[in-house]
Amino acid sequence: MPAILENWGLYTDFYELFMAQGYYFCGKKDDTATFYYFFRTNPYKGGFTVFAGLQDFLEFLNNFTFSNSDIQYLKKQGFKNEFLDYLKNFHFSGNIMSMQEGEIAFANEPVLQVEGTIIECQLIESLLLNILNFESLVATKAFRIKLVAGDRMFTDFGLRRAQGLGALHASRATIIGGASSTSNVLAGKLFDIPVSGTQAHSWIQSFDNELEAFRVYARAHPENAILLVDTYDTLKMGVPNAIKVAKEMESRNEKLKAIRLDSGDLAYLSKRARKMLDTAGLEYVKIIASNQLNEHVIKSLLKDQNAAIDAFGIGTELVTGKSDAALDGVYKLAEVNGQPKMKKSENIEKVTLPCKKQVYRCFDEEGFFYRDTIALANEKENELGLIFHPVYPNRFTYVKNCSKQPLLQLVVKNGKAITAQKTPAEIHQFLLSRSALLPDEHKRFISPHIYKVGISEKLMKARNELVKKLE
Numbered sequence: 001m002p003a004i005l006e007n008w009g010l011y012t013d014f015y016e017l018f019m020a021q022g023y024y025f026c027g028k029k030d031d032t033a034t035f036y037y038f039f040r041t042n043p044y045k046g047g048f049t050v051f052a053g054l055q056d057f058l059e060f061l062n063n064f065t066f067s068n069s070d071i072q073y074l075k076k077q078g079f080k081n082e083f084l085d086y087l088k089n090f091h092f093s094g095n096i097m098s099m100q101e102g103e104i105a106f107a108n109e110p111v112l113q114v115e116g117t118i119i120e121c122q123l124i125e126s127l128l129l130n131i132l133n134f135e136s137l138v139a140t141k142a143f144r145i146k147l148v149a150g151d152r153m154f155t156d157f158g159l160r161r162a163q164g165l166g167a168l169h170a171s172r173a174t175i176i177g178g179a180s181s182t183s184n185v186l187a188g189k190l191f192d193i194p195v196s197g198t199q200a201h202s203w204i205q206s207f208d209n210e211l212e213a214f215r216v217y218a219r220a221h222p223e224n225a226i227l228l229v230d231t232y233d234t235l236k237m238g239v240p241n242a243i244k245v246a247k248e249m250e251s252r253n254e255k256l257k258a259i260r261l262d263s264g265d266l267a268y269l270s271k272r273a274r275k276m277l278d279t280a281g282l283e284y285v286k287i288i289a290s291n292q293l294n295e296h297v298i299k300s301l302l303k304d305q306n307a308a309i310d311a312f313g314i315g316t317e318l319v320t321g322k323s324d325a326a327l328d329g330v331y332k333l334a335e336v337n338g339q340p341k342m343k344k345s346e347n348i349e350k351v352t353l354p355c356k357k358q359v360y361r362c363f364d365e366e367g368f369f370y371r372d373t374i375a376l377a378n379e380k381e382n383e384l385g386l387i388f389h390p391v392y393p394n395r396f397t398y399v400k401n402c403s404k405q406p407l408l409q410l411v412v413k414n415g416k417a418i419t420a421q422k423t424p425a426e427i428h429q430f431l432l433s434r435s436a437l438l439p440d441e442h443k444r445f446i447s448p449h450i451y452k453v454g455i456s457e458k459l460m461k462a463r464n465e466l467v468k469k470l471e
Protein backbone atom coordinates (compact mmCIF):
# COMPACT_ATOMS: atom_id res chain seq x y z
CA MET A 1 0.00 0.00 0.00
CA PRO A 2 1.47 3.42 -0.82
CA ALA A 3 2.30 4.89 2.58
CA ILE A 4 0.01 7.80 3.42
CA LEU A 5 2.89 9.61 5.13
CA GLU A 6 6.30 9.95 3.53
CA ASN A 7 8.08 9.19 6.78
CA TRP A 8 7.00 6.41 9.10
CA GLY A 9 9.93 6.40 11.54
CA LEU A 10 7.75 7.57 14.42
CA TYR A 11 5.40 4.62 13.91
CA THR A 12 7.21 2.82 16.68
CA ASP A 13 6.97 2.41 20.43
CA PHE A 14 8.84 5.00 22.46
CA TYR A 15 11.00 2.36 24.13
CA GLU A 16 12.45 1.32 20.77
CA LEU A 17 13.85 4.84 20.40
CA PHE A 18 15.12 4.85 23.98
CA MET A 19 16.93 1.57 23.36
CA ALA A 20 18.25 2.77 20.01
CA GLN A 21 19.70 5.89 21.60
CA GLY A 22 21.12 3.73 24.40
CA TYR A 23 22.84 1.40 21.91
CA TYR A 24 24.14 4.43 20.05
CA PHE A 25 25.93 5.91 23.05
CA CYS A 26 27.04 2.77 24.89
CA GLY A 27 29.35 1.51 22.19
CA LYS A 28 26.85 -0.89 20.57
CA LYS A 29 26.07 1.34 17.61
CA ASP A 30 27.64 -1.06 15.12
CA ASP A 31 26.68 -4.29 16.87
CA THR A 32 24.79 -6.68 14.63
CA ALA A 33 21.73 -8.63 15.65
CA THR A 34 19.23 -11.21 14.48
CA PHE A 35 15.60 -11.10 15.56
CA TYR A 36 12.83 -13.47 14.56
CA TYR A 37 9.06 -13.16 14.31
CA PHE A 38 6.74 -15.94 15.38
CA PHE A 39 3.39 -16.41 17.07
CA ARG A 40 2.62 -18.71 19.95
CA THR A 41 -0.87 -19.85 19.07
CA ASN A 42 -2.95 -20.14 15.93
CA PRO A 43 -5.97 -17.82 16.05
CA TYR A 44 -9.57 -19.00 16.57
CA LYS A 45 -8.31 -22.19 18.28
CA GLY A 46 -7.51 -23.31 14.74
CA GLY A 47 -4.88 -25.62 13.35
CA PHE A 48 -2.93 -23.13 11.21
CA THR A 49 -2.29 -19.46 10.46
CA VAL A 50 -2.20 -17.75 7.09
CA PHE A 51 0.85 -15.51 7.00
CA ALA A 52 -0.09 -12.11 5.52
CA GLY A 53 1.07 -8.51 5.50
CA LEU A 54 4.60 -9.00 4.19
CA GLN A 55 4.31 -6.78 1.12
CA ASP A 56 2.62 -4.01 3.10
CA PHE A 57 5.29 -4.23 5.77
CA LEU A 58 8.08 -3.98 3.21
CA GLU A 59 6.49 -0.91 1.64
CA PHE A 60 6.18 0.84 4.98
CA LEU A 61 9.70 -0.26 5.88
CA ASN A 62 10.96 1.54 2.80
CA ASN A 63 9.43 4.71 4.24
CA PHE A 64 10.63 4.05 7.76
CA THR A 65 12.56 7.32 7.83
CA PHE A 66 12.40 10.54 9.83
CA SER A 67 11.40 13.96 8.46
CA ASN A 68 12.84 17.21 9.79
CA SER A 69 9.69 17.76 11.81
CA ASP A 70 9.95 14.21 13.22
CA ILE A 71 13.49 15.05 14.32
CA GLN A 72 12.28 18.31 15.91
CA TYR A 73 9.57 16.38 17.72
CA LEU A 74 12.10 13.88 19.07
CA LYS A 75 14.37 16.72 20.13
CA LYS A 76 11.49 18.04 22.25
CA GLN A 77 11.16 14.56 23.77
CA GLY A 78 14.75 14.90 25.00
CA PHE A 79 16.72 12.86 22.45
CA LYS A 80 20.34 13.94 21.93
CA ASN A 81 21.58 15.81 18.87
CA GLU A 82 24.15 13.24 17.80
CA PHE A 83 21.58 10.44 17.88
CA LEU A 84 19.11 12.65 16.03
CA ASP A 85 21.71 13.23 13.31
CA TYR A 86 21.90 9.45 12.99
CA LEU A 87 18.10 9.22 12.68
CA LYS A 88 18.04 11.97 10.04
CA ASN A 89 19.82 9.59 7.66
CA PHE A 90 18.16 6.41 8.92
CA HIS A 91 17.06 3.81 6.44
CA PHE A 92 16.84 0.11 7.23
CA SER A 93 19.85 -1.46 5.52
CA GLY A 94 19.77 -5.03 6.80
CA ASN A 95 18.52 -8.35 5.44
CA ILE A 96 15.17 -10.03 5.93
CA MET A 97 14.40 -13.70 5.39
CA SER A 98 10.74 -14.57 5.32
CA MET A 99 8.12 -17.14 4.48
CA GLN A 100 6.20 -16.18 1.36
CA GLU A 101 3.08 -14.16 1.93
CA GLY A 102 0.11 -16.54 1.87
CA GLU A 103 2.16 -19.40 3.34
CA ILE A 104 0.49 -21.61 5.90
CA ALA A 105 2.44 -21.21 9.12
CA PHE A 106 2.24 -22.79 12.54
CA ALA A 107 2.73 -21.71 16.12
CA ASN A 108 6.26 -21.30 17.48
CA GLU A 109 8.16 -21.38 14.21
CA PRO A 110 10.08 -18.41 12.78
CA VAL A 111 7.96 -16.84 10.07
CA LEU A 112 10.43 -14.07 9.37
CA GLN A 113 13.97 -13.21 10.48
CA VAL A 114 15.65 -9.80 10.50
CA GLU A 115 19.40 -9.20 10.45
CA GLY A 116 21.10 -5.84 10.67
CA THR A 117 22.56 -3.47 13.21
CA ILE A 118 20.92 -3.91 16.56
CA ILE A 119 19.57 -0.36 16.34
CA GLU A 120 17.78 -0.84 13.04
CA CYS A 121 16.43 -4.25 13.99
CA GLN A 122 15.06 -2.81 17.21
CA LEU A 123 13.52 0.29 15.67
CA ILE A 124 11.39 -1.62 13.16
CA GLU A 125 9.88 -4.06 15.67
CA SER A 126 6.61 -2.26 16.29
CA LEU A 127 5.92 -1.58 12.62
CA LEU A 128 6.58 -5.20 11.76
CA LEU A 129 4.36 -6.61 14.50
CA ASN A 130 1.60 -4.09 13.87
CA ILE A 131 1.21 -5.04 10.21
CA LEU A 132 2.01 -8.75 10.19
CA ASN A 133 -0.05 -9.66 13.25
CA PHE A 134 -3.18 -7.93 12.04
CA GLU A 135 -3.11 -8.99 8.41
CA SER A 136 -2.33 -12.58 9.39
CA LEU A 137 -5.25 -12.57 11.85
CA VAL A 138 -7.71 -11.35 9.20
CA ALA A 139 -6.32 -13.47 6.35
CA THR A 140 -6.69 -16.54 8.57
CA LYS A 141 -10.30 -15.63 9.36
CA ALA A 142 -11.03 -15.08 5.67
CA PHE A 143 -9.48 -18.42 4.75
CA ARG A 144 -11.53 -20.25 7.37
CA ILE A 145 -14.60 -18.72 5.73
CA LYS A 146 -13.30 -19.74 2.30
CA LEU A 147 -12.90 -23.31 3.53
CA VAL A 148 -16.61 -23.55 4.29
CA ALA A 149 -17.89 -21.29 1.49
CA GLY A 150 -16.07 -23.33 -1.17
CA ASP A 151 -16.87 -21.99 -4.63
CA ARG A 152 -19.41 -19.51 -3.30
CA MET A 153 -18.03 -16.02 -3.41
CA PHE A 154 -17.95 -13.72 -0.42
CA THR A 155 -17.42 -9.98 -0.29
CA ASP A 156 -15.76 -7.94 2.42
CA PHE A 157 -18.41 -5.56 3.84
CA GLY A 158 -16.31 -4.62 6.87
CA LEU A 159 -15.17 -1.02 6.41
CA ARG A 160 -17.86 0.42 8.68
CA ARG A 161 -17.11 -2.02 11.49
CA ALA A 162 -13.32 -2.23 11.24
CA GLN A 163 -10.89 -0.76 13.73
CA GLY A 164 -10.38 2.64 12.09
CA LEU A 165 -7.88 2.80 9.26
CA GLY A 166 -6.97 -0.80 9.98
CA ALA A 167 -9.79 -1.42 7.49
CA LEU A 168 -7.28 -0.92 4.66
CA HIS A 169 -5.01 -3.69 5.85
CA ALA A 170 -8.05 -5.78 6.72
CA SER A 171 -9.57 -5.52 3.26
CA ARG A 172 -6.29 -6.53 1.64
CA ALA A 173 -6.01 -9.50 4.02
CA THR A 174 -9.57 -10.66 3.31
CA ILE A 175 -8.68 -11.04 -0.37
CA ILE A 176 -5.52 -12.97 0.48
CA GLY A 177 -7.70 -15.28 2.55
CA GLY A 178 -10.29 -15.77 -0.18
CA ALA A 179 -12.80 -12.92 -0.39
CA SER A 180 -13.61 -12.19 -4.01
CA SER A 181 -14.15 -8.45 -3.66
CA THR A 182 -14.43 -5.63 -1.16
CA SER A 183 -16.88 -2.81 -0.56
CA ASN A 184 -13.88 -0.67 0.55
CA VAL A 185 -13.20 1.49 -2.48
CA LEU A 186 -9.89 2.96 -1.33
CA ALA A 187 -8.57 -0.54 -0.59
CA GLY A 188 -9.74 -1.52 -4.07
CA LYS A 189 -7.68 1.22 -5.66
CA LEU A 190 -4.61 0.86 -3.45
CA PHE A 191 -4.30 -2.90 -3.72
CA ASP A 192 -5.77 -3.55 -7.12
CA ILE A 193 -8.64 -5.65 -5.79
CA PRO A 194 -12.17 -5.89 -7.22
CA VAL A 195 -14.81 -3.67 -5.60
CA SER A 196 -18.50 -4.46 -5.48
CA GLY A 197 -21.68 -3.32 -3.77
CA THR A 198 -25.44 -3.78 -3.49
CA GLN A 199 -27.72 -1.24 -1.76
CA ALA A 200 -28.65 -0.14 1.75
CA HIS A 201 -32.00 -0.13 3.51
CA SER A 202 -31.87 3.67 3.35
CA TRP A 203 -32.25 3.49 -0.45
CA ILE A 204 -35.46 1.50 -0.14
CA GLN A 205 -36.74 3.64 2.74
CA SER A 206 -36.13 6.86 0.82
CA PHE A 207 -38.86 5.96 -1.74
CA ASP A 208 -42.60 5.92 -1.14
CA ASN A 209 -42.65 2.19 -1.69
CA GLU A 210 -40.27 -0.74 -2.17
CA LEU A 211 -41.32 -1.52 -5.72
CA GLU A 212 -40.47 1.98 -6.88
CA ALA A 213 -37.11 1.80 -5.08
CA PHE A 214 -36.29 -1.47 -6.87
CA ARG A 215 -37.43 -0.12 -10.25
CA VAL A 216 -35.36 3.03 -10.05
CA TYR A 217 -32.30 1.08 -8.91
CA ALA A 218 -32.64 -1.50 -11.68
CA ARG A 219 -32.92 1.27 -14.27
CA ALA A 220 -29.88 3.03 -12.86
CA HIS A 221 -27.68 -0.10 -12.60
CA PRO A 222 -29.07 -2.67 -15.04
CA GLU A 223 -25.74 -4.46 -15.34
CA ASN A 224 -25.32 -4.83 -11.59
CA ALA A 225 -28.83 -4.93 -10.21
CA ILE A 226 -28.91 -6.53 -6.76
CA LEU A 227 -32.02 -5.86 -4.68
CA LEU A 228 -32.17 -5.87 -0.89
CA VAL A 229 -35.42 -7.64 -0.10
CA ASP A 230 -35.80 -7.56 3.68
CA THR A 231 -36.70 -3.95 4.46
CA TYR A 232 -40.42 -4.56 5.09
CA ASP A 233 -41.35 -8.21 4.63
CA THR A 234 -39.00 -10.53 2.81
CA LEU A 235 -41.38 -13.17 1.51
CA LYS A 236 -44.62 -11.21 1.28
CA MET A 237 -43.19 -8.08 -0.26
CA GLY A 238 -39.43 -8.05 -0.97
CA VAL A 239 -39.12 -11.18 -3.09
CA PRO A 240 -42.40 -10.63 -5.02
CA ASN A 241 -41.33 -7.06 -5.82
CA ALA A 242 -37.89 -8.25 -6.93
CA ILE A 243 -39.60 -10.81 -9.21
CA LYS A 244 -41.76 -8.07 -10.73
CA VAL A 245 -38.71 -5.93 -11.43
CA ALA A 246 -36.78 -8.92 -12.82
CA LYS A 247 -39.59 -9.57 -15.28
CA GLU A 248 -39.61 -5.91 -16.29
CA MET A 249 -35.87 -6.12 -16.81
CA GLU A 250 -36.31 -9.21 -19.01
CA SER A 251 -38.65 -7.21 -21.23
CA ARG A 252 -35.75 -4.75 -21.72
CA ASN A 253 -33.29 -7.60 -22.38
CA GLU A 254 -31.68 -7.06 -18.98
CA LYS A 255 -31.16 -9.48 -16.14
CA LEU A 256 -31.59 -9.05 -12.42
CA LYS A 257 -28.33 -10.26 -10.91
CA ALA A 258 -29.32 -11.12 -7.36
CA ILE A 259 -31.39 -10.44 -4.29
CA ARG A 260 -29.84 -9.90 -0.86
CA LEU A 261 -31.24 -11.23 2.43
CA ASP A 262 -29.99 -9.32 5.47
CA SER A 263 -32.09 -10.55 8.39
CA GLY A 264 -34.22 -13.38 9.66
CA ASP A 265 -33.60 -17.09 9.27
CA LEU A 266 -31.28 -17.13 6.28
CA ALA A 267 -31.73 -20.83 5.57
CA TYR A 268 -35.53 -20.74 5.60
CA LEU A 269 -35.79 -17.46 3.72
CA SER A 270 -33.24 -18.42 1.08
CA LYS A 271 -35.00 -21.71 0.35
CA ARG A 272 -38.40 -20.05 0.10
CA ALA A 273 -37.00 -17.22 -2.03
CA ARG A 274 -35.27 -19.74 -4.32
CA LYS A 275 -38.55 -21.54 -4.89
CA MET A 276 -40.37 -18.31 -5.67
CA LEU A 277 -37.66 -17.17 -8.09
CA ASP A 278 -37.50 -20.55 -9.82
CA THR A 279 -41.27 -20.75 -10.15
CA ALA A 280 -41.13 -17.37 -11.88
CA GLY A 281 -38.50 -18.72 -14.30
CA LEU A 282 -35.75 -16.71 -12.67
CA GLU A 283 -33.31 -19.55 -11.98
CA TYR A 284 -30.42 -17.27 -12.94
CA VAL A 285 -31.11 -14.74 -10.15
CA LYS A 286 -28.65 -15.39 -7.34
CA ILE A 287 -29.27 -15.13 -3.61
CA ILE A 288 -26.78 -13.25 -1.45
CA ALA A 289 -26.91 -13.39 2.34
CA SER A 290 -25.47 -11.07 4.96
CA ASN A 291 -25.98 -10.30 8.67
CA GLN A 292 -23.28 -11.04 11.24
CA LEU A 293 -21.95 -14.04 9.37
CA ASN A 294 -18.89 -16.05 10.28
CA GLU A 295 -17.41 -19.42 9.33
CA HIS A 296 -19.56 -21.32 11.82
CA VAL A 297 -22.87 -19.83 10.70
CA ILE A 298 -21.93 -20.30 7.04
CA LYS A 299 -20.95 -23.90 7.69
CA SER A 300 -24.25 -24.54 9.40
CA LEU A 301 -26.22 -22.81 6.64
CA LEU A 302 -24.56 -24.72 3.82
CA LYS A 303 -23.75 -28.09 5.31
CA ASP A 304 -26.52 -28.67 7.85
CA GLN A 305 -29.41 -26.61 6.55
CA ASN A 306 -28.99 -26.77 2.80
CA ALA A 307 -29.53 -23.04 2.49
CA ALA A 308 -30.06 -21.78 -1.07
CA ILE A 309 -27.39 -19.10 -0.79
CA ASP A 310 -25.02 -18.37 -3.67
CA ALA A 311 -22.80 -15.70 -2.13
CA PHE A 312 -22.16 -13.87 1.12
CA GLY A 313 -21.44 -10.35 2.29
CA ILE A 314 -19.41 -10.40 5.51
CA GLY A 315 -18.38 -7.44 7.63
CA THR A 316 -17.75 -7.31 11.35
CA GLU A 317 -16.49 -10.80 12.07
CA LEU A 318 -14.26 -10.89 9.01
CA VAL A 319 -12.35 -7.64 9.37
CA THR A 320 -12.08 -7.59 13.14
CA GLY A 321 -10.93 -11.19 13.37
CA LYS A 322 -13.70 -11.87 15.86
CA SER A 323 -13.59 -13.66 18.29
CA ASP A 324 -9.83 -13.17 18.60
CA ALA A 325 -8.93 -9.56 19.22
CA ALA A 326 -5.33 -10.01 18.04
CA LEU A 327 -2.71 -12.45 16.85
CA ASP A 328 -0.06 -12.87 19.52
CA GLY A 329 2.97 -12.63 17.20
CA VAL A 330 6.21 -11.57 18.87
CA TYR A 331 9.68 -10.49 17.75
CA LYS A 332 12.58 -11.88 19.74
CA LEU A 333 16.34 -11.44 19.81
CA ALA A 334 18.27 -14.55 18.72
CA GLU A 335 21.85 -13.41 18.15
CA VAL A 336 24.17 -10.44 18.79
CA ASN A 337 27.48 -10.14 16.96
CA GLY A 338 27.19 -13.80 15.99
CA GLN A 339 26.67 -14.89 19.62
CA PRO A 340 23.46 -16.78 20.46
CA LYS A 341 20.95 -15.04 22.70
CA MET A 342 17.75 -16.25 24.29
CA LYS A 343 15.19 -15.32 26.88
CA LYS A 344 14.64 -17.62 29.80
CA SER A 345 11.29 -17.75 31.46
CA GLU A 346 9.51 -19.32 34.41
CA ASN A 347 6.91 -20.22 31.86
CA ILE A 348 8.69 -22.82 29.77
CA GLU A 349 6.50 -22.01 26.77
CA LYS A 350 7.93 -18.51 26.70
CA VAL A 351 11.57 -19.58 26.35
CA THR A 352 12.89 -18.31 23.00
CA LEU A 353 15.16 -19.97 20.44
CA PRO A 354 18.71 -18.63 19.96
CA CYS A 355 20.77 -18.38 16.74
CA LYS A 356 19.98 -17.67 13.08
CA LYS A 357 17.51 -20.25 11.90
CA GLN A 358 15.89 -21.83 8.90
CA VAL A 359 12.51 -23.56 8.83
CA TYR A 360 12.10 -26.69 6.72
CA ARG A 361 8.72 -27.97 5.68
CA CYS A 362 8.93 -31.75 5.63
CA PHE A 363 6.58 -33.68 3.35
CA ASP A 364 5.14 -37.16 3.74
CA GLU A 365 5.43 -39.76 1.00
CA GLU A 366 2.25 -38.50 -0.64
CA GLY A 367 3.52 -34.94 -0.76
CA PHE A 368 1.43 -33.55 2.10
CA PHE A 369 2.76 -31.26 4.84
CA TYR A 370 3.97 -33.58 7.59
CA ARG A 371 6.22 -31.75 10.06
CA ASP A 372 8.10 -28.45 10.21
CA THR A 373 11.67 -28.41 11.43
CA ILE A 374 13.37 -25.38 12.92
CA ALA A 375 17.10 -25.78 12.32
CA LEU A 376 20.21 -23.68 12.64
CA ALA A 377 20.61 -21.58 9.49
CA ASN A 378 23.89 -23.29 8.63
CA GLU A 379 22.64 -26.85 9.11
CA LYS A 380 22.48 -29.01 6.02
CA GLU A 381 19.06 -30.25 5.01
CA ASN A 382 20.25 -33.84 4.67
CA GLU A 383 21.63 -33.81 8.22
CA LEU A 384 18.20 -33.31 9.73
CA GLY A 385 16.97 -36.46 11.41
CA LEU A 386 15.53 -36.38 14.90
CA ILE A 387 13.49 -33.32 15.76
CA PHE A 388 12.27 -32.39 19.22
CA HIS A 389 9.23 -30.67 20.62
CA PRO A 390 10.36 -27.06 21.26
CA VAL A 391 9.12 -27.17 24.85
CA TYR A 392 9.08 -30.86 25.87
CA PRO A 393 12.31 -32.50 24.64
CA ASN A 394 11.18 -36.00 25.57
CA ARG A 395 8.76 -35.78 22.66
CA PHE A 396 10.54 -36.29 19.37
CA THR A 397 9.95 -37.49 15.85
CA TYR A 398 12.00 -38.36 12.80
CA VAL A 399 12.18 -36.47 9.50
CA LYS A 400 15.32 -37.94 7.94
CA ASN A 401 13.64 -39.45 4.91
CA CYS A 402 11.16 -36.70 4.20
CA SER A 403 11.64 -34.35 1.30
CA LYS A 404 12.11 -30.84 2.67
CA GLN A 405 11.63 -27.29 1.57
CA PRO A 406 13.29 -24.28 3.23
CA LEU A 407 10.58 -21.71 3.97
CA LEU A 408 12.61 -18.63 4.88
CA GLN A 409 13.83 -16.88 1.74
CA LEU A 410 15.74 -13.64 1.35
CA VAL A 411 13.19 -10.87 0.70
CA VAL A 412 15.22 -7.80 1.67
CA LYS A 413 18.92 -7.53 0.85
CA ASN A 414 20.93 -4.64 2.25
CA GLY A 415 17.72 -2.71 2.86
CA LYS A 416 16.22 -3.29 -0.60
CA ALA A 417 13.17 -5.46 -1.20
CA ILE A 418 14.02 -8.06 -3.81
CA THR A 419 10.72 -9.89 -4.15
CA ALA A 420 8.30 -9.49 -7.03
CA GLN A 421 5.11 -7.58 -6.17
CA LYS A 422 1.96 -9.69 -6.22
CA THR A 423 -1.69 -8.73 -6.07
CA PRO A 424 -3.70 -10.05 -3.10
CA ALA A 425 -5.55 -12.33 -5.53
CA GLU A 426 -2.24 -13.83 -6.69
CA ILE A 427 -1.21 -14.35 -3.08
CA HIS A 428 -4.53 -16.14 -2.52
CA GLN A 429 -3.71 -18.51 -5.38
CA PHE A 430 -0.44 -19.35 -3.64
CA LEU A 431 -2.35 -19.94 -0.41
CA LEU A 432 -4.69 -22.33 -2.22
CA SER A 433 -1.74 -24.28 -3.59
CA ARG A 434 -0.33 -24.63 -0.07
CA SER A 435 -3.66 -25.42 1.55
CA ALA A 436 -4.10 -28.28 -0.91
CA LEU A 437 -1.06 -29.88 0.75
CA LEU A 438 -2.27 -29.41 4.31
CA PRO A 439 -4.13 -32.51 5.53
CA ASP A 440 -7.79 -31.86 6.34
CA GLU A 441 -7.44 -32.81 9.99
CA HIS A 442 -5.50 -29.55 10.56
CA LYS A 443 -8.26 -27.53 8.90
CA ARG A 444 -11.25 -28.65 10.94
CA PHE A 445 -12.63 -26.09 13.40
CA ILE A 446 -13.21 -28.33 16.39
CA SER A 447 -10.07 -29.63 18.11
CA PRO A 448 -7.93 -29.58 14.98
CA HIS A 449 -5.07 -32.04 14.87
CA ILE A 450 -1.94 -30.24 16.06
CA TYR A 451 0.67 -29.89 13.32
CA LYS A 452 4.06 -30.90 14.69
CA VAL A 453 6.81 -28.28 14.70
CA GLY A 454 10.13 -29.49 16.06
CA ILE A 455 13.63 -28.19 16.60
CA SER A 456 16.71 -29.92 15.23
CA GLU A 457 19.14 -31.70 17.49
CA LYS A 458 21.80 -29.04 16.88
CA LEU A 459 19.46 -26.20 17.70
CA MET A 460 18.40 -28.01 20.86
CA LYS A 461 22.04 -28.44 21.87
CA ALA A 462 22.78 -24.77 21.18
CA ARG A 463 19.82 -23.80 23.32
CA ASN A 464 20.76 -26.16 26.16
CA GLU A 465 24.35 -24.86 26.21
CA LEU A 466 23.10 -21.33 26.39
CA VAL A 467 20.66 -22.20 29.17
CA LYS A 468 23.57 -23.62 31.18
CA LYS A 469 25.67 -20.51 30.54
CA LEU A 470 22.85 -18.31 31.75
CA GLU A 471 22.38 -20.23 35.00
Ligand SMILES: Nc1ncnc2c1ncn2[C@@H]1O[C@H](COP(=O)(O)OP(=O)(O)OP(=O)(O)O)[C@@H](O)[C@H]1O
Nearest residue numbers: 262263264265266267268291292293297300301305
Ligand atom coordinates in the same frame (compact mmCIF):
# COMPACT_ATOMS: atom_id res chain seq x y z
N1 LIG B 1 -30.52 -20.41 9.58
C1 LIG B 1 -29.61 -19.88 10.37
N2 LIG B 1 -28.80 -20.68 11.06
C2 LIG B 1 -27.86 -20.16 11.89
N3 LIG B 1 -27.70 -18.85 12.09
C3 LIG B 1 -28.49 -18.00 11.42
C4 LIG B 1 -29.48 -18.48 10.53
N4 LIG B 1 -30.13 -17.42 10.01
C5 LIG B 1 -29.55 -16.31 10.54
N5 LIG B 1 -28.57 -16.65 11.40
C6 LIG B 1 -27.72 -15.78 12.21
O1 LIG B 1 -28.48 -15.44 13.34
C7 LIG B 1 -28.29 -14.10 13.71
C8 LIG B 1 -29.64 -13.39 13.67
O2 LIG B 1 -29.51 -12.16 14.22
P1 LIG B 1 -30.68 -11.41 15.00
O3 LIG B 1 -31.25 -12.26 16.06
O4 LIG B 1 -30.17 -10.07 15.37
O5 LIG B 1 -31.81 -11.35 13.91
P2 LIG B 1 -32.00 -10.37 12.74
O6 LIG B 1 -32.55 -11.20 11.67
O7 LIG B 1 -30.77 -9.60 12.44
O8 LIG B 1 -33.10 -9.44 13.30
P3 LIG B 1 -33.47 -7.98 12.90
O9 LIG B 1 -34.79 -8.11 12.25
O10 LIG B 1 -33.49 -7.27 14.19
O11 LIG B 1 -32.43 -7.44 11.96
C9 LIG B 1 -27.27 -13.52 12.74
O12 LIG B 1 -26.00 -13.58 13.31
C10 LIG B 1 -27.36 -14.46 11.54
O13 LIG B 1 -26.13 -14.57 10.83
Ligand SMILES: O=P(O)(O)OC[C@H]1O[C@H](OP(=O)(O)OP(=O)(O)O)[C@H](O)[C@@H]1O
Nearest residue numbers: 157200201262290291292293314315316
Ligand atom coordinates in the same frame (compact mmCIF):
# COMPACT_ATOMS: atom_id res chain seq x y z
O1 LIG C 1 -23.32 -7.85 9.59
P1 LIG C 1 -21.94 -7.67 9.09
O2 LIG C 1 -21.25 -8.97 8.83
O3 LIG C 1 -21.13 -6.73 9.93
O4 LIG C 1 -22.05 -7.04 7.58
C1 LIG C 1 -22.23 -5.72 7.31
C2 LIG C 1 -23.62 -5.23 7.59
O5 LIG C 1 -23.59 -3.86 7.33
C3 LIG C 1 -24.76 -3.49 6.68
O6 LIG C 1 -25.77 -3.23 7.62
P2 LIG C 1 -26.05 -1.77 8.20
O7 LIG C 1 -27.15 -1.95 9.17
O8 LIG C 1 -24.80 -1.11 8.68
O9 LIG C 1 -26.51 -0.94 6.96
P3 LIG C 1 -27.73 -1.21 5.97
O10 LIG C 1 -28.78 -0.23 6.32
O11 LIG C 1 -27.15 -0.98 4.63
O12 LIG C 1 -28.20 -2.60 6.15
C4 LIG C 1 -25.10 -4.72 5.86
O13 LIG C 1 -26.42 -4.74 5.46
C5 LIG C 1 -24.69 -5.86 6.72
O14 LIG C 1 -25.77 -6.31 7.48
Ligand SMILES: O=C(O)c1cccnc1
Nearest residue numbers: 157183196197198199313
Ligand atom coordinates in the same frame (compact mmCIF):
# COMPACT_ATOMS: atom_id res chain seq x y z
O1 LIG D 1 -22.70 -3.33 -0.75
C1 LIG D 1 -23.34 -3.66 0.24
O2 LIG D 1 -24.42 -4.25 0.19
C2 LIG D 1 -22.78 -3.37 1.60
C3 LIG D 1 -21.60 -2.73 1.78
C4 LIG D 1 -21.13 -2.49 3.03
C5 LIG D 1 -21.84 -2.89 4.10
N1 LIG D 1 -22.99 -3.53 3.95
C6 LIG D 1 -23.47 -3.78 2.71
